[in-house]
Amino acid sequence: MNCADCRQELELSFGQAEFDATVSEHLAQCADCRTYWVELTELAGSLPSDDAFVVDATTVEMLALKVDQAIDAQESKGKTTPGELGEQRSLLTWMRLLPAAAALLLVIGIGSAGYLLGRFDNRTTTMAGNGAAFEISQAMDDDYSEPDDPTVRLLLYDFASDRLYDASETLLDDITEEELRYLEQNFEVGDLL
Amino acid sequence: MATKEYEDIEELARKARLGDREAFSKIVRLMMSRTVALTYRMTGDSDIAMDLAQDSFVAAWEKLSAFRGEAKFTSWLHQIAVNKCLNYLNQASTRLNRSWDESNLDTHESAPSTSDPERTRQINLLREGVLRFMGTLPAMQRAVFELRFYQGMSFGEIARKLSKAEGTVKTHYRQAVQKLRRMATEKGWVS
Ligand SMILES: [Zn+2]
Numbered sequence: 001m002n003c004a005d006c007r008q009e010l011e012l013s014f015g016q017a018e019f020d021a022t023v024s025e026h027l028a029q030c031a032d033c034r035t036y037w038v039e040l041t042e043l044a045g046s047l048p049s050d051d052a053f054v055v056d057a058t059t060v061e062m063l064a065l066k067v068d069q070a071i072d073a074q075e076s077k078g079k080t081t082p083g084e085l086g087e088q089r090s091l092l093t094w095m096r097l098l099p100a101a102a103a104l105l106l107v108i109g110i111g112s113a114g115y116l117l118g119r120f121d122n123r124t125t126t127m128a129g130n131g132a133a134f135e136i137s138q139a140m141d142d143d144y145s146e147p148d149d150p151t152v153r154l155l156l157y158d159f160a161s162d163r164l165y166d167a168s169e170t171l172l173d174d175i176t177e178e179e180l181r182y183l184e185q186n187f188e189v190g191d192l193l
Numbered sequence: 194m195a196t197k198e199y200e201d202i203e204e205l206a207r208k209a210r211l212g213d214r215e216a217f218s219k220i221v222r223l224m225m226s227r228t229v230a231l232t233y234r235m236t237g238d239s240d241i242a243m244d245l246a247q248d249s250f251v252a253a254w255e256k257l258s259a260f261r262g263e264a265k266f267t268s269w270l271h272q273i274a275v276n277k278c279l280n281y282l283n284q285a286s287t288r289l290n291r292s293w294d295e296s297n298l299d300t301h302e303s304a305p306s307t308s309d310p311e312r313t314r315q316i317n318l319l320r321e322g323v324l325r326f327m328g329t330l331p332a333m334q335r336a337v338f339e340l341r342f343y344q345g346m347s348f349g350e351i352a353r354k355l356s357k358a359e360g361t362v363k364t365h366y367r368q369a370v371q372k373l374r375r376m377a378t379e380k381g382w383v384s
Contacts, residue, residue, distance in 0.1 A: 011367040015342045040370070043377050047342070048320040053230030060225045063243055067221050067250045071214070074251070 001026045006033045015044045206266035210257050217257075221250050224267065228274050235278040235339050237328045245281060249274040271344060279355065282332050326376050330369055333357075337365040 001009075006026040010033070013019040027034050055063075202223055208216035228249055233242035253260075253270050260269055327335050336355060340346045348366070352359040 008367065011370045012348075012363055014366070014370045040374065043374060044342075046319060046377075047323055053227070053233070053320065053324075055226040055229045059229075059243075060222060063225050063229070063247055064218065064221045067247050068218055070247065070251045071217075071254050074255075 003030060003033055006030065007036055010037050010040055014040055015047075203266055206257075206260070207262070209254075210260060210262075217254055220266075224270060225250075228270065231271060231274050231339070231343070232278055234324070234327050234343065235275070235336060236281060237335070241281065245277045246274065249277050252277070275340065275344065275354070279336065282336065322376070322380055326373055329376075330372065334365045334369045334372075337362055338369040341366050 001022045003026075006023055009019055009023045013023075027037055202220055205216040205220045205223075209220060225246060228246040229242050232245040232249070233239055236242050236245065249270065252273050256273070260266065327338065330338065333355070337351055340351045340354065341348070346354070348359050348362050351357075352362045355362065357365075
């Protein structure tokens with residue numbers, strides 16, 4: 001190991017207690033790199049810990065009250081207690097599958113639609129009246145990613161909003177001729193099975 | 194944070210998971226300061242930092258049923274806060290190069306961790322120096338430094354989180370460390 005490689009490794013292990021055996025070997029025989037290592041170790045040790053960054057008590061209380069209010073506001077709309085979240089997740093998981101479900105309905109026919117719609121409506125009924133789709137989207141995981149295709153996204157969004165406001169409507173009633181054609185063109189039964 | 198306090202938080206988290214709002218309120222008060230510190234280091238804007246910290250707690254309450262207790266609650270909450278910051282930083286590329294909000298530094302007061310006024314003064318100077326240093330870093334370097342140095346994540350984890358190659362993440366970290374060393378030498382933070 002040369003000095004440049006050694007320093008590179010030392011920089012990468014900044015703040016860590018351990019490094020490679022090859023680095024130790026080099027340090028044992030190179031005074032310059034040893035000096036560099038001591039310097040970095042001292043620097044890392046002198047940086048303030050997380051505990052040294054402190055917001056004063058008044059600010060903490062003010063922020064905490066705002067959090068309480070935000071949660072109260074959401075709960076008064078009848079959602080977001082931890083116990084209810086599992087139910088929301090099921091709905092969200094289901095909503096993510098909607099493009100595929102819609103295509104499946106189109107391909108295998110209305111016969112199967114009764115079952116799927118019944119299942120979907122059961123889920124959405126618990127959510128009906130609880131607020132806009134925007135709030136649902138806020139309850140989603142941070143790692144949730146929307147479908148890339150903007151048209152699919154729009155369809156999904158429209159559909160989700162309508163479901164929340166009126167769970168009694170059926171899926172196919174909401175889809176226009178144009179949207180039907182789009183789904184037919186973009187999804188195949190093979191993709192779904 | 195003291196070990197006892199961590200234990201309290203884990204215990205409170207167990208209660209909060211069962212829907213105990215009071216327990217969650219206590220968690221918010223115990224962890225707010227550290228969470229703001231994290232979001233502030235990552236965003237460099239105290240108003241945004243406070244907003245993101247609040248959002249993180251609200252999101253944590255919403256997601257509590259998903260918290261299985263496999264990781265520490267404190268780490269879990271920090272992950273939520275980190276994600277909030279990354280989402281914020283990714284929302285507009287202009288934000289990636291936003292200037293550091295130095296005027297807001299005084300809203301953060303240091304904990305009196307020592308009774309020695311001279312030592313307290315030194316700690317404050319260094320703390321402000323580090324905040325200033327974080328502010329001089331481009332957002333990606335800042336995020337990498339925060340996640341590695343303060344959150345103790347591996348380069349692999351950081352790479353996945355930031356959707357970057359591991360090599361790129363390592364380069365960002367080395368650049369941040371080199372910059373910090375230069376600054377520390379110039380300002381005389383270390384002997
Ligand atoms: Zn050397």
